[in-house]
Every structure is written in structure tokens, then in C-alpha cells.
Amino acid sequence: MDLHLSPEDAAFREHVRAWLAENLPRHELHTLEERIAWQRKLYEAGFIGMGWPKEYGGAGARPMEQAIVASEMAHVNAPGPVNHLGLNFIGPTLIVHGTEEQKARHLQKILSAEEIWCQLYSEPNAGSDLASLRTNAVDAGDHWIVNGQKVWTTNGPISDWAILLARTDPNVPKHKGITCFIINMRQPGIVVRPLKQLTGGSEFSEVFITDARVEKADVIGEVNHGWEIAQTTLGFERGGSILSRFAVYSGSLERLVQVCKSLQRNGGTAWDDPVTRQKIGQAYAELEVLRYIGLRILSGMEKGHNPGPESAVAKLYYSEFDKRYHELVMSILGPYGTLLIGAPAELEKGMGGDAESDPSWAHDFLWSRAPTIFAGTSEIQKNIIGDRVLGLPKEVRADRLKAKAQ
Amino acid sequence: MDFDFSPEQVMLRDQARDFLVNESPMSLVRQMMDDERGYSSDVWRQMADLGLLSVAIPEEYGGLGMGMVEHALILEQIGRTLCPGPYLATTVLAATAILNGGTDAQKQQYLSAIASGDLIGTFALLEDVIAWDASGVHAEATPDNGSYRLNGRKLFVPFANVAQFIIVPARIGGPDGDVSLFLVDHATPGMTVTPLVSLDLTEKTSQIEFANAMVPAACVLGQPGNGAAVIDAVVQRAAVAAAAEMYGAARASLDMSVEYAKTREQFGQPIGSFQAVKHKLADMLLDAEAAFAATYYAAWAQDDHGDEAATAAHVAKAYVNEAARKVCGEAIQAHGGIGFTWEYDLHLYFKRAKHYEALYGDTQFHREKLAQHAGAAH
Numbered sequence: 001m002d003l004h005l006s007p008e009d010a011a012f013r014e015h016v017r018a019w020l021a022e023n024l025p026r027h028e029l030h031t032l033e034e035r036i037a038w039q040r041k042l043y044e045a046g047f048i049g050m051g052w053p054k055e056y057g058g059a060g061a062r063p064m065e066q067a068i069v070a071s072e073m074a075h076v077n078a079p080g081p082v083n084h085l086g087l088n089f090i091g092p093t094l095i096v097h098g099t100e101e102q103k104a105r106h107l108q109k110i111l112s113a114e115e116i117w118c119q120l121y122s123e124p125n126a127g128s129d130l131a132s133l134r135t136n137a138v139d140a141g142d143h144w145i146v147n148g149q150k151v152w153t154t155n156g157p158i159s160d161w162a163i164l165l166a167r168t169d170p171n172v173p174k175h176k177g178i179t180c181f182i183i184n185m186r187q188p189g190i191v192v193r194p195l196k197q198l199t200g201g202s203e204f205s206e207v208f209i210t211d212a213r214v215e216k217a218d219v220i221g222e223v224n225h226g227w228e229i230a231q232t233t234l235g236f237e238r239g240g241s242i243l244s245r246f247a248v249y250s251g252s253l254e255r256l257v258q259v260c261k262s263l264q265r266n267g268g269t270a271w272d273d274p275v276t277r278q279k280i281g282q283a284y285a286e287l288e289v290l291r292y293i294g295l296r297i298l299s300g301m302e303k304g305h306n307p308g309p310e311s312a313v314a315k316l317y318y319s320e321f322d323k324r325y326h327e328l329v330m331s332i333l334g335p336y337g338t339l340l341i342g343a344p345a346e347l348e349k350g351m352g353g354d355a356e357s358d359p360s361w362a363h364d365f366l367w368s369r370a371p372t373i374f375a376g377t378s379e380i381q382k383n384i385i386g387d388r389v390l391g392l393p394k395e396v397r398a399d400r401l402k403a404k405a406q
Numbered sequence: 407m408d409f410d411f412s413p414e415q416v417m418l419r420d421q422a423r424d425f426l427v428n429e430s431p432m433s434l435v436r437q438m439m440d441d442e443r444g445y446s447s448d449v450w451r452q453m454a455d456l457g458l459l460s461v462a463i464p465e466e467y468g469g470l471g472m473g474m475v476e477h478a479l480i481l482e483q484i485g486r487t488l489c490p491g492p493y494l495a496t497t498v499l500a501a502t503a504i505l506n507g508g509t510d511a512q513k514q515q516y517l518s519a520i521a522s523g524d525l526i527g528t529f530a531l532l533e534d535v536i537a538w539d540a541s542g543v544h545a546e547a548t549p550d551n552g553s554y555r556l557n558g559r560k561l562f563v564p565f566a567n568v569a570q571f572i573i574v575p576a577r578i579g580g581p582d583g584d585v586s587l588f589l590v591d592h593a594t595p596g597m598t599v600t601p602l603v604s605l606d607l608t609e610k611t612s613q614i615e616f617a618n619a620m621v622p623a624a625c626v627l628g629q630p631g632n633g634a635a636v637i638d639a640v641v642q643r644a645a646v647a648a649a650a651e652m653y654g655a656a657r658a659s660l661d662m663s664v665e666y667a668k669t670r671e672q673f674g675q676p677i678g679s680f681q682a683v684k685h686k687l688a689d690m691l692l693d694a695e696a697a698f699a700a701t702y703y704a705a706w707a708q709d710d711h712g713d714e715a716a717t718a719a720h721v722a723k724a725y726v727n728e729a730a731r732k733v734c735g736e737a738i739q740a741h742g743g744i745g746f747t748w749e750y751d752l753h754l755y756f757k758r759a760k761h762y763e764a765l766y767g768d769t770q771f772h773r774e775k776l777a778q779h780a781g782a783a784h
Contacts, residue, residue: 002408257780281773284780285724292699299409386684390664393679
């Protein structure tokens, strides 16, 4: 057991820090061109596709090096790469399951952000129960015709390509009739409509698919075996992402302590209030434990262990922490916490004075309702932990009874 | 960066686990609940032979010279099996105080006797006022003809009923004097040990009255006036040690609950298939895994002797206090009625966790320390 960074990793961290100090954009990236240029710059520095094998243009870097870059970027609030879905999910899926033609056609352009990708998985009636999806693909001889509706699509409006799950056989148990496709987003049959969230922002879209065309060569893996591929895709959970989440929360907590020292409440500063101090101490402990959990996952990944279902524990931990932490922020700041705009500078979340790049406490609070839902709700994570980590008996479910009857 | 145990550490852990499972079964635990002494000298002797008592004592004093990680691995197994006795009192409280505050001669004398299993010791920190540093010490030591006269009252002293020596903090030179530590022999006249009864009947604890108890000057641990720093070191290490035991108790409760949920049937199916139960057990696993990470990170930080040692100890105790309480409590809920019976072993873990929750810094103490740490950076 040695929880220090190795000298090489410590040196690499210094290198990343120095590079970011030199190259971090000085203002918010407003246009798609600026975001693409930033990803290219990161790519040239060797910070993109770090985990991809070298033969596909990646850096073949260790999980620890990836985690260092992710957490150093989070530490300085650096914008992420615009093509993050392509980099984190789609590229790795193609590397494992794609044909040589698919890899040659797409991988390099994912790395360079020449083509942006999104993921067409969730549907209005297929959320946690993704396998019940209804979007269908019909064999039309030399191509497929796709119809249906997708939702919660990140990067929808800017995407050139998507990875798509669609039903190709409605007459078999639901997991066995799904195929994974590559689909061109730039065609008339696809309409992307931004979805306005309760935060007021629109990070996600709805995608309406009407008689859209998919080439025969764009099936990933085998027809009707898409569910297995989706499982791999969903399994590309980044252990390093836990440390970058730590960096984000840690920066927020540091700022919260500063704000507490400025905030006058009930005849003293919030920092003088023992109840507030207790809650800050609790958040500090919980946050440190998140870092330890991240280090433990990384340590396993360094030795080649796939985090597997154990990553459900990390996901559940950070997403539930996010909610608790932002409830704490709101309880300390009182009415100041509810302000989206107009809080005095010494109480504001960000210190940069740029409302767009420094979201308010109120925004972060509203956003905290998302992580326990996206990427598998807390309830789904608990099912995964119960079934696959603890080995508890599976629940009796109507769809399983139906599959059995089939 | 490596969060795994070494092969040697795994071997030590497994050896300790096998020994405790076989030699300290629940029947012995229950027997010791009613036993005045509260431990088996036979088991103690075997623990000494296996090196479990000397694991963290330096080799020059007859120990194995390993660190807090190894110590925590053993304490975790004690928590899992609820092995009763003065293990933490002797190997953590007394040994840490002597190692941090003692003269070389005292270390030779006491540590080697602890390592060999010949000497049981404890530490009498608390008084009527609960404080996890020297500020709560009001006992006084008055110089008297080359000796000291001790007066005062100590509370919640673990296993003082069987300890052959007790380390006693007291102030020399009146209420404003510095705190010194005294190595007090159990047969000292003027010292009265009265048992208190904890809800955890395996954890013997006592009140000690000092009424003009005479202690030779040679029994000052190290130099007079060095008590405050030693107390801090003892509390810090004991916090990690308690976290390890509590984690062990929580893990055992979780394991029992998972097994129960797989086999107990209601409404025609195992209760573990119901989401209400499954999700409860998933939450318990999360708490246990997080408690594991907190405990062993803190143990490693102790051995690393870096800036993080104190902070990580505060994190571990603050976190595991809550996590172990939740896991051990929810285990009773997951079992239903059987979990509330005396006959079933589950309540023993629940009580061990609760007993340690209050000791070596309660949650409030450690959270306040962390708030100070968070606030100091700015």
C-alpha cells in the first residue's frame, strides 16, 4: 500500500499543470470552432484519447495518467473536449467491436474533433429499462430504414454521427432483438430539438427519426446483438473520472468556506456558527472519502482490473454526495443561495465575474438533481450492487416472466 | 500508487482471521460478557505468540516493527469476531503513549513486556469533562518527597480492571500546570478502580479514583510536562484503530445480512429479491466500502508520517462513526424480529460500533477539526 503518486506520475502532473497554466483559454469558449480548436490543442499535447491504443492514434496511457489530466483540468475549471462522447464511449466501442473499415473511417476524426458524435440510446419510454426501446430499423435490402424517437442526447445539435440502438426483431425477448448502428446525423430524416431542463439550460436534446437511412456496412457487431455492445459502452466507466469529480467538489468547498467567512448571519459570520462548521467538517470528510474511493479504483485499473459493477458504488457515492452537498450550500447561504444573478461578488460561487463560465450556487444546486438520474439512476445502481456485487436473488419482474414464457 | 495490501499483509490478515475465528468464537465472546475480567488469558497468550500484540512495536523493543496498516488489519478482524479483551487498550493506547513519550529505558521495559504478552496496560484520558485532548485533564500531581501524590477522578478507562499499569495524565503545579503522564502500577495504594457497565458488555470499562496515591518520580512517562503532545498522538492513533474495529463490525453485520436476505423467505421468495431490502443492503455496502477506504487510507497516512496523518485520522473516525452506526443498525432492520433478540449475535456488533463511536473523538470532535483544517487554508 502506497498512496503517493510515483515520481514519474508526480512529474507528469507538474507537466500537465504547467501546460494548462500556459494554454488554458482565457475566456469562455463560445463557438463550436473554438471548442474544436481547444480539443485539437489538447490532442496535440497528448491529452486526448489517452487510453486508446497507439495504433488507433491514442496515447496508450495508463489509467493514472488519464486521471491526472482529468483532475488537473477539473482543478483549473478547464473546458472539456467537445467530442467527449466520441472519445469516452463511441471510440472505445468501435475499437472493441467495429470493423476495420469503421475504425479507419471514424477513429481519427473523433480524436481531432473533425466529426462530433452523440449517443442515441434513451427513449421517452425506455429510460432505466433501456432494452424496451422501440425505435426500429427495418431491412430495406441494401440499407436499413430507421424510425423512432430518442431523448437525453448530449451534443445532439452539433453532432455529425451517432451510435444508435434500434429494434431489429420485435418477436424475441427484448434484449435479443436490438442492433447497434452507426448513423449519419446529417440527413433529412433526423430532427434534433433541444430539451430545456429545469436548470433553464439545454445540455440535452430530443431526436426525432423519420425514415432515416443507415448503410448496411454501418452495423456494429452482429445484427440482433446490440445489447451486448451497449453493455460494453455503458461499462466504459472512467475510474479517473472520480478524481476529476473530487477536484470539482473540492474547489467548490474551498470557495464555500471563503463565502462562509464573508457571510453575516444571525449576528456573526456563518463560519462562526458551530452548526455550519459541523456540516462543513462532514462534507470535507465525505469528499476526502470520495478521493480515497477514486484512488482505490485507479489502483485496481493500474493492475488491469476492470472496475466492473464496483464502479456502481462510486457512481452512487458521488451522485448522492452531490445532492447532499448542494443542499448544505443552500442551507448555509439562505436567500443568497437562491440567486441565479445578482449575488454580491464575495458570496458568489465563481470569482471570475463571468456568469457563463462561473455558474451560480443556485445553478449547481439545480444541476445536483441530475447525477442521481443520468448514467443509470441511483435505484438502478443499487440493483446492480445488489444483484452483481452482493449476489442477491433477482427480483420477480413482469418482463422476465414474459421472456420465460416466450 | 497502490491501494492493495502486500502479500505479507494479506498473510498476516488471514492468519489473524483464522486464529480469531477458531480461538475466539461467539461462545467465548458471550462467556466474556459475564466474566469480570473480560478476556481469556489463554487467547491473549496465543495472540502474543502469533505476534498480534507486537505488530506495531519496533523491533528494538521486541516487536515486529510493522505499521498501522498491519495493526488495522488485525483490529478489523477483532471487530469482525468481536474478540473481547484489552487489545486496543494495551497495543494502541498504552503502547502509543510509551512509544511517543517514554524514555528509552521505559520503552525497553514496557514495550517488550507488552510484545511478549506479559503486560497489560491502558490509558486514563477522560474525566468528568469529555475532551479529546489535554484540556480536559484536571487530575493533579503534587510533588512530595521525590514522589508525586495523585488526586482526581478518571472515567471510561478501558480494561482498567485487568491492566497491570495505567497511564494517567495529571497536572503538576496546580490547575494551570502542564499535563504530565504517569505510569501507575495497578496495586498503588490510594487508587480505587470501580467497574462501569457499558452497553457493550464485552468492553470492560471503569472509573478510577485517586486519593493521595503515591507514584515514584521515576514513573513519569518521559519528561514532566510532555503530556499534551502525547495525548494528541494517542487519540489520533486510537481514532484510526477504533475505525478499523468499527469497520470490521460493520462488515460482519453486512455479511450476515446478505446471507440472511438470500435465505429468508417471505411472500414466497427470498427477501433479498425485494428492492426495499436489496437497496438497503446496497446502501450498507456503499457505507462499508467507503469505511474501508477511509480506514486504510488513514492507517497508511499514519505510517507515512506526512502532513495528511492527522487529517486522514479525523476523516476516518468522523466517517466510520456514521457508516458503522448505519450499517450495524440497518442490519438489525434487515433481519426483522430475530435481529432484536439477545440470542442472535447481531446486536453485539451494533453495540461494539456504538461503544467506539463515542471514544477517541466523537463525530462532532473530528468534524470540527476538519472544519478548522478546511478554514486554515484560506
